[in-house]
Amino acid sequence: MKAALTSELRKWTSTRLWWVLLLVMAAYMAFLAVVMAFSVTIEPGDAGAGATILHGTDAALTVYTLGNALGYVFPLLAGAIAMTSEFRYQTITPALLADPRRSVFLGAKLLSATVIGLAFGLVGTLSSVAAGAPILSWRGDGAYLGSSDVLVPVALSVVALAIWAFVGVGVGTLITNQVAAIVVVLAFTQFVEPIVRLGLSAVDALEGVAKFLPGAASEALVGASTYASLGMSDLLGRVPGALVFLAYGLVLALIGRFTTLRRDIT
Amino acid sequence: MISVDHLTKTFGTVRAVDDLSFTVRPGVVTGFLGPNGAGKTTTLRMLLGLVAPTSGSATIDGRAYADIAQPGRVVGAALEAASFHPGRTALDHLRVFAPQVGVTDQRCREILDMVGLSEAAKRRVGGFSLGMRQRLALATTLLGDPQVLVLDEPANGLDPGGIRWLRELLRYFAGQGRTVLVSSHVLSEVQQTVDDVVIIAGGRLVHASPLADLAAMATRHVEVASPDESALRAALDGRGWAYAPSRDGVRGFEVEGVTAAEVGAAAFAAGVELHALTQQVVELEDVFLSLTGQAAGGAVETTEVAA
Ligand SMILES: Nc1ncnc2c1ncn2[C@@H]1O[C@H](COP(=O)(O)OP(=O)(O)OP(=O)(O)O)[C@@H](O)[C@H]1O
Ligand SMILES: [Mg+2]
Numbered sequence A: 001m002k003a004a005l006t007s008e009l010r011k012w013t014s015t016r017l018w019w020v021l022l023l024v025m026a027a028y029m030a031f032l033a034v035v036m037a038f039s040v041t042i043e044p045g046d047a048g049a050g051a052t053i054l055h056g057t058d059a060a061l062t063v064y065t066l067g068n069a070l071g072y073v074f075p076l077l078a079g080a081i082a083m084t085s086e087f088r089y090q091t092i093t094p095a096l097l098a099d100p101r102r103s104v105f106l107g108a109k110l111l112s113a114t115v116i117g118l119a120f121g122l123v124g125t126l127s128s129v130a131a132g133a134p135i136l137s138w139r140g141d142g143a144y145l146g147s148s149d150v151l152v153p154v155a156l157s158v159v160a161l162a163i164w165a166f167v168g169v170g171v172g173t174l175i176t177n178q179v180a181a182i183v184v185v186l187a188f189t190q191f192v193e194p195i196v197r198l199g200l201s202a203v204d205a206l207e208g209v210a211k212f213l214p215g216a217a218s219e220a221l222v223g224a225s226t227y228a229s230l231g232m233s234d235l236l237g238r239v240p241g242a243l244v245f246l247a248y249g250l251v252l253a254l255i256g257r258f259t260t261l262r263r264d265i266t
Numbered sequence B: 001m002i003s004v005d006h007l008t009k010t011f012g013t014v015r016a017v018d019d020l021s022f023t024v025r026p027g028v029v030t031g032f033l034g035p036n037g038a039g040k041t042t043t044l045r046m047l048l049g050l051v052a053p054t055s056g057s058a059t060i061d062g063r064a065y066a067d068i069a070q071p072g073r074v075v076g077a078a079l080e081a082a083s084f085h086p087g088r089t090a091l092d093h094l095r096v097f098a099p100q101v102g103v104t105d106q107r108c109r110e111i112l113d114m115v116g117l118s119e120a121a122k123r124r125v126g127g128f129s130l131g132m133r134q135r136l137a138l139a140t141t142l143l144g145d146p147q148v149l150v151l152d153e154p155a156n157g158l159d160p161g162g163i164r165w166l167r168e169l170l171r172y173f174a175g176q177g178r179t180v181l182v183s184s185h186v187l188s189e190v191q192q193t194v195d196d197v198v199i200i201a202g203g204r205l206v207h208a209s210p211l212a213d214l215a216a217m218a219t220r221h222v223e224v225a226s227p228d229e230s231a232l233r234a235a236l237d238g239r240g241w242a243y244a245p246s247r248d249g250v251r252g253f254e255v256e257g258v259t260a261a262e263v264g265a266a267a268f269a270a271g272v273e274l275h276a277l278t279q280q281v282v283e284l285e286d287v288f289l290s291l292t293g294q295a296a297g298g299a300v301e302t303t304e305v306a307a
Helices: A001-015 A017-041 A056-064 A066-070 A071-087 A091-099 A102-139 A150-173 A176-200 A204-210 A213-222 A237-258 B040-047 B092-100 B105-114 B130-142 B158-173 B211-216 B229-239 B260-270 B284-293
Strands: B002-011 B013-023 B027-032 B055-060 B075-078 B148-152 B179-184 B196-201 B206-208 B220-227 B244-246 B252-258 B276-280 B301-306
Touching: A001 A237, A001 B092, A017 A056, A017 A066, A017 A071, A017 A102, A017 B130, A056 A066, A056 A102, A056 A150, A056 B211, A056 B284, A066 A213, A071 A102, A071 A150, A071 A176, A091 A102, A091 B092, A102 A150, A102 A237, A150 A176, A150 A213, A176 A213, A213 A237, B002 B040, B013 B040, B013 B055, B013 B196, B013 B206, B027 B040, B027 B158, B040 B055, B040 B148, B040 B179, B040 B220, B055 B220, B075 B130, B092 B105, B092 B130, B092 B179, B092 B284, B105 B130, B130 B148, B158 B179, B196 B211, B196 B284, B206 B211, B220 B229, B220 B260, B229 B252, B229 B260, B260 B276
Parallel strands: B027 B179, B027 B196, B075 B148, B148 B179
Antiparallel strands: B002 B013, B002 B055, B196 B206, B220 B252, B220 B276, B244 B252, B276 B301
16 A cells, blocks of 8 residues: 555656646635635725625634635645546556556545645645735734634645545546546536535525535535635534545545446456 | 466457467467457456456466556566556656556666666656657566566557567567567567467457467468369379369369479470469468458469469
8 A cells, every 4th residue: 555655646746737736726825815805804884785894713714714615626626637647548557557456546546635635735725824814914803823713724724625635536536537527526616516505505494405515514624614604504513524525535436436446447 | 377268358249359268388479469359458458457357267377467466576567558647757657656566766767778768768758759658668567577578569659670679678588488478460560579379360269379380371382274174183193292173263273382383394294284373372471361360352472473
């Protein structure tokens, strides 16, 4: 397993695509943090109707965990691409020749993606903190960088982003066609989940279902939610949320293990 | 030793490999031959644990590939079609597999040097030519210094110099007592390299023997026809030659193991009028083509001598 893991990590470090994703994520998170930090600290007087003022740690959390709330598509894509590349370039053939144990292959892929996911978590979270904190302390109630109420969710946001990469490998294992996997990831994260979350929370009977969606579960793990802080949805508790979130990755990977990864490699 | 035992694989309705059995002995180079779609790649993928057989088995030194602990150290295998990430450099491609094979970066560099790619070590594979990819694929197989080499169409895309280099490499490996199995769809490509041949067509075994035995099947015969059939028979009998009625419907005979000149001389001496006298040469490649059912109308080379 150690050899397989080293091999997987070398696969990451010897390709460039994820670096691009990482850089784009850093820039995008910084940009969103600036926009969000201004919008949550704007005085009611100078904003029109609908502006939401957040105070204290709520404001800080909303800005600092933007990576998980809106940037999770990056590690998710990186994980999905890591697996689907093997099929796209047929590198799965030499990979399975080097070690024919397909569960080891999948396990090493999941673990290595989580390690790389941590890099996404660190970069994404740090850039939203770095861009948002000065604005919060200048215009709002402060940056709250010393408060554990803020730092724990911020640290968990790093973890959550790492798990998104893990989930991405699960997606790629199930949908081995790279283009299809990317389309599904983009469609799900950018349209389906946001719309379904808002839609479900509008219907009383289904409100409970929305918190089991992967994005909601990841926010439950972090303990901060842009949707929730804007009063738009309920979350699970931290531990149940984390379990539901992890289950997404595990279940996808397991289904993939016994379908696509059991098939002939031709 | 490689042993393929009653191996069968069906893809839906396609029977890609059909009850195939053969063995590959160490110390020689074995050519695994067959036309496109014969089932070579499918057989090798089953041998390497990538494709699950419908029935039968394929083993290396008595073990299934999946049961070999560190297979990269025992078997070096390269399958057709480039399996490279185009964004990775040649050296990084080898470094990716080095941990599982259990070799160092230094070994990766040595192997690149050995296959003539040291100049291209830091270049991305996406920009490689077909021949360079073949060399890199070969480098991957050699990483663990394996006792068994399984190569699918390794000569594809190599220039003549590359083919000669490959031939020498394979002969060198076999000379060290290793087992070498190379597939090809053209006999002439490997004719000078292999000692044994295993020929398949339509997923079935059609011939397995040392190359020399196959070469012995390459014969020459003469087609001869005369309006006076009995006089021609008498002339041929007079020389004690073996002959049979011509297969292509002409009123005449096929005479084995002689030249057209000899038959012509015999007929002339006996005063027999000839209407056809043709030297038929069957080359090794033609034997291969007829064994694999590819022999079309013009496959047998015909030399007109007289008419
Ligand atoms: N994954 C697959 N699904 C369906 N049919 C397949 C698959 N793989 C191979 N086949 C079929 O199996 C047969 C044997 O194919 P195979 O690739 O083994 O031939 P080959 O001898 O390697 O040919 P070539 O010289 O062209 O490489 C072909 O008819 C092919 O179409
Ligand atoms: Mg083939």
